[in-house]
Amino acid sequence: xxEAAVGYERxxxxxxxxxxxxxxxxxxxxxxxxxxGGLLLLxxxxxxxxxxxxxxxxxxxxxxxxxxxxxxxxxxxxxxxLFGYDVLGRSLVARCLLGGTISLAVGVAAALIAVVLxxxxxxxxxxxxxxxxxxxxxxxxILYGLPYIxxxxxxxxxxxxxxxxxxxMMQGSSPSFSAGQAANLIVMFLAIGLVxxxxxxxxxxxxxxxxxxxxxxxxxxxxxxxxxxxxxxxVLPNLVGPITVYATLTVPSAILQESFLSFLGxxxxxxxxxxxxxxxxxxxxxxxxxVYWWMLLFPCxxxxxxxxxxxxxxxxxxxxxxxxxxxSKV
Amino acid sequence: MPRILLxxxxxxxxxxxxxxxxxxxxxxxxxxxxFSGERAVDPVVEQTLREKYRAGSAVQFLxxxxxxxxxxxxxxxxxxxxxxxxxxxxxxxxxxxxxxxxFALAIAVxxxxxxxxxxxxxxxxxxxxxxxxxxxxxxxxxxxVTAALLLLLSSAPSxxxxxxxxxxxxxxxxxxxxLALSLAPMAYIVRLTRASMLDVLGSDFVRTxxxxxxxxxxxxxKHCLKNAxxxxxxxxxxxxxxxxxxxxxxxxxxxxxxxxQHFVNSVLNRDQTLIxxxxxxxxxxxxxxxxxxxxxxxxxxPRIDISAKGT
Numbered sequence: 001x002x003e004a005a006v007g008y009e010r011x012x013x014x015x016x017x018x019x020x021x022x023x024x025x026x027x028x029x030x031x032x033x034x035x036x037g038g039l040l041l042l043x044x045x046x047x048x049x050x051x052x053x054x055x056x057x058x059x060x061x062x063x064x065x066x067x068x069x070x071x072x073x074x075x076x077x078x079x080x081x082l083f084g085y086d087v088l089g090r091s092l093v094a095r096c097l098l099g100g101t102i103s104l105a106v107g108v109a110a111a112l113i114a115v116v117l118x119x120x121x122x123x124x125x126x127x128x129x130x131x132x133x134x135x136x137x138x139x140x141x142i143l144y145g146l147p148y149i150x151x152x153x154x155x156x157x158x159x160x161x162x163x164x165x166x167x168x169m170m171q172g173s174s175p176s177f178s179a180g181q182a183a184n185l186i187v188m189f190l191a192i193g194l195v196x197x198x199x200x201x202x203x204x205x206x207x208x209x210x211x212x213x214x215x216x217x218x219x220x221x222x223x224x225x226x227x228x229x230x231x232x233x234x235v236l237p238n239l240v241g242p243i244t245v246y247a248t249l250t251v252p253s254a255i256l257q258e259s260f261l262s263f264l265g266x267x268x269x270x271x272x273x274x275x276x277x278x279x280x281x282x283x284x285x286x287x288x289x290x291v292y293w294w295m296l297l298f299p300c301x302x303x304x305x306x307x308x309x310x311x312x313x314x315x316x317x318x319x320x321x322x323x324x325x326x327x328s329k330v
Numbered sequence: 331m332p333r334i335l336l337x338x339x340x341x342x343x344x345x346x347x348x349x350x351x352x353x354x355x356x357x358x359x360x361x362x363x364x365f366s367g368e369r370a371v372d373p374v375v376e377q378t379l380r381e382k383y384r385a386g387s388a389v390q391f392l393x394x395x396x397x398x399x400x401x402x403x404x405x406x407x408x409x410x411x412x413x414x415x416x417x418x419x420x421x422x423x424x425x426x427x428x429x430x431x432x433f434a435l436a437i438a439v440x441x442x443x444x445x446x447x448x449x450x451x452x453x454x455x456x457x458x459x460x461x462x463x464x465x466x467x468x469x470x471x472x473x474x475v476t477a478a479l480l481l482l483l484s485s486a487p488s489x490x491x492x493x494x495x496x497x498x499x500x501x502x503x504x505x506x507x508x509l510a511l512s513l514a515p516m517a518y519i520v521r522l523t524r525a526s527m528l529d530v531l532g533s534d535f536v537r538t539x540x541x542x543x544x545x546x547x548x549x550x551x552k553h554c555l556k557n558a559x560x561x562x563x564x565x566x567x568x569x570x571x572x573x574x575x576x577x578x579x580x581x582x583x584x585x586x587x588x589x590x591q592h593f594v595n596s597v598l599n600r601d602q603t604l605i606x607x608x609x610x611x612x613x614x615x616x617x618x619x620x621x622x623x624x625x626x627x628x629x630x631x632p633r634i635d636i637s638a639k640g641t
Contacts, residue, residue: 153597158360259472307470
């Protein structure tokens with residue numbers, strides 16, 4: 001009893017720190033986060049563990065050879081063929097799982113880039129202040145003022161060729177199909193990551209500005225601590241909360257952005273699928289004459305489900321890290 | 331307040347100029363241009379084309395076009411649609427996008443604020459849960475899927491006569507694409523309204539107002555909504571700019587001649603003059619709407635001091 005009370009006290013006064021057990025316990029206490037996180041974990045595991053099968057010839061990866069035999073016989077979802085087959089006779093369940101792996105990878109990579117870039121810029125701007133701050137923030141403002149689609153496509157165009165030849169150089173051969181495919185994936189990660197860091201930079205800068213003016217930082221400085229140490233030991237730990245929240249919320253938005261690029265035909269290059277490209281294939285397969293409903297339904301369901309879970313986890317984290325919000329909820 | 335407004339208005343052309351140069355640099359740095367297509371073009375022809383469009387050197391491009399924009403308001407000819415000037419393209423497609431965007435934004439704000447408020451008032455009720463799940467679905471589904479499903483719905487036999495598929499010009503034609511366009515902002519507005527309304531409903535002045543004998547509906551819709559509207563307002567600035575300049579997906583799915591398609595097509599074709607034209611339109615919208623939002627802040631909540639913001 002008394003222990004729980006102490007734990008609660010500690011949490012309400014120092015919302016971002018606290019012993020790890022308490023944090024884990026709080027995460028478990030929040031119902032929708034457990035639900036969202038658990039389901040998310042299931043989807044991720046299913047996607048990752050099935051990779052040896054989804055990438056193999058037997059599931060129809062590469063261009064399916066089973067068109068004649070399977071599609072003509074039973075293209076629709078059955079107990080055996082689970083999600084059914086796509087137009088080229090590839091198993092849709094394998095495509096969905098592999099597409100999930102790639103979509104999630106795009107999301108996570110974009111979030112990582114957003115964290116690294118956004119936190120660096122935000123920290124420097126917030127801590128240095130003065131002209132460095134205003135220059136960096138004006139750059140962020142201007143990039144915000146440009147339509148995001150322009151930036152993504154231009155980044156992609158600019159990065160594609162150099163990275164392809166770089167990979168080919170590392171392999172010691174001329175640019176091949178697989179080198180192009182790998183470069184395309186890396187470019188997708190980079191291009192979406194490079195447009196996602198702006199919000200992060202703004203949030204981190206705002207936090208640093210408010211932390212910097214706190215008395216304890218002044219105390220650190222008066223005690224003669226070097227700037228780097230104040231940064232790493234006293235400022236950064238207080239930023240973990242907002243950074244985690246925004247990183248979690250960047251993942252679903254990056255996945256959606258990739259799906260939009262797939263719809264435009266400038267996303268991840270086929271035959272590699274993503275949920276976005278599967279959904280847009282499903283849209284094209286949708287005709288009033290013969291309805292291939294499964295090609296649209298399953299990728300969309302998976303996409304929606306995953307994004308819902310990610311949003312649940314992100315919102316839950318925000319509630320955890322923001323004591324004011326939680327107070328207003330009680 | 332008037333001084334701040336004047337200052338912000340004077341800043342506007344400067345920011346636009348910086349955005350112009352930035353966009354040009356981005357487009358210039360990216361490899362490829364509209365004249366180096368997949369088909370081999372006679373070098374002489376290519377040279378002539380480059381000279382015609384002043385795309386030979388960056389300096390020439392950056393001196394000629396800003397001059398013509400400033401003196402004549404002329405953004406030059408489109409490099410891809412050879413018969414069209416950028417001004418003509420914007421003039422013919424922007425009104426379409428604005429008509430669609432105003433409709434979509436109006437639905438989004440009306441339904442979003444209404445449902446969000448009701449969800450906060452009847453918290454944890456059926457309405458709250460259903461609005462939350464609908465808004466999450468709105469955020470989680472790609473817009474091309476929702477747009478295509480709406481289109482499919484409209485082509486059902488029972489709907490025929492109400493909506494013509496892929497037509498534009500009648501007042502009814504704005505309904506379905508407008509609905510498709512409004513879903514994403516509506517979802518955000520529902521969530522924002524609900525969250526801030528919950529904060530406001532817990533504050534002391536609400537209890538005081540109720541204790542004084544004001545009816546629940548007056549307190550909620552008059553006193554609380556005004557305070558809860560501030561976060562929605564700050565979202566509305568950028569959202570209005572995005573919605574009014576058109577959406578590529580909705581325009582493509584419903585076959586609408588709006589401005590949104592040019593954002594994507596111009597970049598994909600590296601149509602440099604058209605890119606600069608549409609980016610300037612978008613930036614102007616964004617800046618003006620952000621300015622309007624700042625003015626609206628003061629009208630909604632006189633305590634907000636916009637001179638302290640953004641400096």
